[in-house]
Amino acid sequence: xxxxxxxxxxxxxxxxxxxxxxxxxxxxxxxxxxxxxxxxxxxxxxxxxxxxxxxxxxxxxxxxxxxxxxxxxxxxxxxxxxxxxxxxxxxxxxxxxxxxxxxxxxxxxxxxxxxxxxxxxxxxxxxxxxxxxxxxxxxxxxxxxxxxxxxxxxxxxxxxxxxxxxxxxxxxxxxxxxxxxxxxxxxxxxxxxxxxxxxxxxxxxxxxxxxxxxxxxxxxxxxxxxxxxxxxxxxxxxxxxxxxxxxxxxxxxxxxxxxxxxxxxxxxxxxxxxxxxxxxxxxxxxxxxxxxxxxxxxxxxxxxxxxxxxxxxxxxxxxxxxxxxxxxxxxxxxxxxxxxxxxxxxxxxxxxxxxxxxxxxxxxxxxxxxxxxxxxxxxxxxxxxxxxx
Numbered sequence: 001x002x003x004x005x006x007x008x009x010x011x012x013x014x015x016x017x018x019x020x021x022x023x024x025x026x027x028x029x030x031x032x033x034x035x036x037x038x039x040x041x042x043x044x045x046x047x048x049x050x051x052x053x054x055x056x057x058x059x060x061x062x063x064x065x066x067x068x069x070x071x072x073x074x075x076x077x078x079x080x081x082x083x084x085x086x087x088x089x090x091x092x093x094x095x096x097x098x099x100x101x102x103x104x105x106x107x108x109x110x111x112x113x114x115x116x117x118x119x120x121x122x123x124x125x126x127x128x129x130x131x132x133x134x135x136x137x138x139x140x141x142x143x144x145x146x147x148x149x150x151x152x153x154x155x156x157x158x159x160x161x162x163x164x165x166x167x168x169x170x171x172x173x174x175x176x177x178x179x180x181x182x183x184x185x186x187x188x189x190x191x192x193x194x195x196x197x198x199x200x201x202x203x204x205x206x207x208x209x210x211x212x213x214x215x216x217x218x219x220x221x222x223x224x225x226x227x228x229x230x231x232x233x234x235x236x237x238x239x240x241x242x243x244x245x246x247x248x249x250x251x252x253x254x255x256x257x258x259x260x261x262x263x264x265x266x267x268x269x270x271x272x273x274x275x276x277x278x279x280x281x282x283x284x285x286x287x288x289x290x291x292x293x294x295x296x297x298x299x300x301x302x303x304x305x306x307x308x309x310x311x312x313x314x315x316x317x318x319x320x321x322x323x324x325x326x327x328x329x330x331x332x333x334x335x336x337x338x339x340x341x342x343x344x345x346x347x348x349x350x351x352x353x354x355x356x357x358x359x360x361x362x363x364x365x366x367x368x369x370x371x372x373x374x375x376x377x378x379x380x381x382x383x384x385x386x387x388x389x
Contacts, residue, residue: 028090028091029090029091029092029093030050030051030088030090030091030092030093031050031051031093031096032048032049032050032051032092032093032094032096032097033049033051033096033097033098033099033152033154033155033158034048034049034097034098034099034100034101034143034152034153034154034157035047035048035049035094035097035099035100035101035125035129036048036049036071036100036101036102036103036138036139036140036142036143037077037100037101037102037103037106037115037139038103038105038106038138038139038140039103039105039106039109039111040073042075043073043074043075043076043079043080044073044074044075044076044077044080044106045071045072045073045080045103045138045140046071046072046073046074046077046080046081046084047069047070047071047139047140047143048069048070048071048081048084048092048094049067049068049069049143049152049153049154050067050068050069050070050088050092051067067152067154069140069143069144070084070087070088071084071140072084072087077115077118081094092124094124094125095124095125095126096126097125097126097129098129098130098154098158099129099130099131099132099154099157099158099161100115100119100125100129100130100131100132100172101132101133101134101139101142101143101157101191102115102131102132102133102134102139103133103134103137103138103139103140104133104134104135104136104137104138104190104227105138106133106139107133107188107220107222107226107227108226108227109226110224110225110226111225112175112179112222112225112226112227113179113225115131115172116131116172116175116176116179117176119131119172120172120173120176127171127172127173128171128172128173129171129172130158130161130169130170130171131170131171131172131175131188132157132161132169132188132189132190132191133188133189133190133191133220133227134190134191134192135190135191135192135217135220135230136192136193137192137193137197141193141197141201142157142191142193142214144200144201145193145200145201145205145212145213145214146200146201146202146203146205146206146211147206147213147214148205148206148208148211148213149213151206153214156213156214157191157214160191160214160215160216161189161216163216163247164189164216164247165245165247168189168240168245168247169189170186170188175188179224179225181341181344182343182344182347182354182358183338183341183342183343183344183345183346183347183354183358183361184338184339184340184341184342184343184344185221185222185223185224185337185338185339186222186339187219187220187221187222187231187236187239187339188219188220188222189216189217189218189219189220189236190216190217190218190219190220190230191214191215191216191217192214192215192217193212193213193214193215194212194213194214194215195210195211195212195213196212197212199211199212200212200213216233217230217232217233218230218231218232218233218234218235218236219231219236219239219240219339221331221332221335221337221339223335223336223337223362228335228337229331229332229335229337231328231331234324235324235327235328235331237249238321238324238325238328239328239339239340241266241269241289241321241325242271242287242289242325242340242372243339243340243341244269244270244271246266246268246269246270248265248266248267248268248269248293249265249266250263250264250265250266250296251263251264251265251266251293251317251320251321252264252320253313253316253317253319253320254316254320255299255300255301255302255316256300256302256309256312256313256315256316257300257301257302258300258301260299260300261297261299262295262297262298262299262300262313262316263295263296263297263298264293264294264295264296264313264317264378265293265294265295265296266291266292266293267292267293267294267379268290268291268292268293269289269290269291269292270289270290271287271288271289272288272289272290272375273286273287273288274286274287274288274345275345275349276342276345276346276349278353282364282367282368282369283342283346283364283367283368283369284368284369284370284371285340285342285345285368285369285370285371286371286372286373287325287370287371287372287373288373288374288375289321289372289373289374289375290374290375290377291317291374291375291376291377292376292377292378292379293376293377293378293379294378294379294380294381294382295313295378295380295381295382296382298381298382300313304381305381310378310381313378314374314376314378317374317376318372318373318374318376321372321374322370322371322372325370325372326370328340329368329370332365333365333366333368336362336363336365336366337362337365338361338362338365340370342365342368343357343358343361343365
């Protein structure tokens with residue numbers, strides 16, 4: 001997969017070779033696929049992961065690294081980028097940026113809106129570059145990690161996130177729309193480092209059997225562009241399920257009898273119906289989901305050829321989903337957040353009611369309730385009959 005980046009570079013600059021006056025432009029540019037932005041008092045620290053020119057030209061790498069990370073500080077992002085440019089011998093080409101990594105501290109300082117506006121107005125950075133944040137490390141640190149699988153941390157991050165499905169990721173344009181949308185707080189994917197940072201920034205990380213590596217941690221929950229809370233990846237998957245953005249995952253439930261577990265592999269999940277009710281000045285929200293998937297591991301006693309057993313398993317899966325969604329709602333309520341877009345549901349169906357609760361929705365959501373029911377289709381049960389068969 002990492003060679004796709006090189007192919008992409010060649011294709012993106014292929015037109016250069018059709019112009020005599022620009023035929024040397026490839027050798028005069030530094031290409032970047034990942035840009036990191038960290039908080040700096042009264043400004044920013046900007047990091048660029050630049051592809052080592054030897055990787056493109058096929059020449060011997062001067063520093064034995066497939067990429068080089070430059071960083072600089074500035075009161076504005078442009079100032080920091082200018083400083084990086086002055087320290088390189090080549091023109092910076094940012095039009096190939098695939099990922100923009102925001103450091104955790106920057107996100108907690110409420111700078112998301114500023115970054116989004118900057119990207120949308122920048123003629124150099126593509127507006128469709130994916131935006132994520134970090135947990136526990138600066139963006140500049142994670143861009144320096146030697147990926148044990150992909151080689152480039154930028155490629156590792158991009159491929160890791162693409163497994164979630166494009167519909168759960170956000171670029172600057174999409175984030176701006178969500179920031180302007182009343183009744184829903186945005187959530188962004190975050191990445192974190194597993195392993196030792198110093199070892200990960202050493203090229204030897206490519207050769208060890210226990211490398212430091214970057215993983216998808218889950219989603220960060222934002223309020224008015226400020227990071228408030230991290231959800232782990234399991235809770236994040238259930239959050240996306242109610243947002244209609246599920247990419248498929250394992251739902252582990254307890255057997256109908258006993259404490260053993262079984263695994264249901266969700267392939268497709270969609271919100272069939274979403275409505276709300278108002279009782280005693282408190283809102284309750286009802287979701288009906290359509291889910292389909294397979295039984296992957298089965299440690300229960302019931303015979304899977306018996307329709308009654310299937311019905312019992314569906315009941316257990318429903319209980320698991322309800323429990324998980326209630327857990328996420330509780331976390332959101334503790335931080336006065338609405339990542340489900342419950343307020344937006346009120347606004348869409350009853351604008352007058354929304355106008356009455358909009359100003360104090362962050363407080364009122366603390367008394368909201370969720371009721372989730374799933375219509376489940378189990379497509380395949382494998383060769384299982386019951387435990388021990």
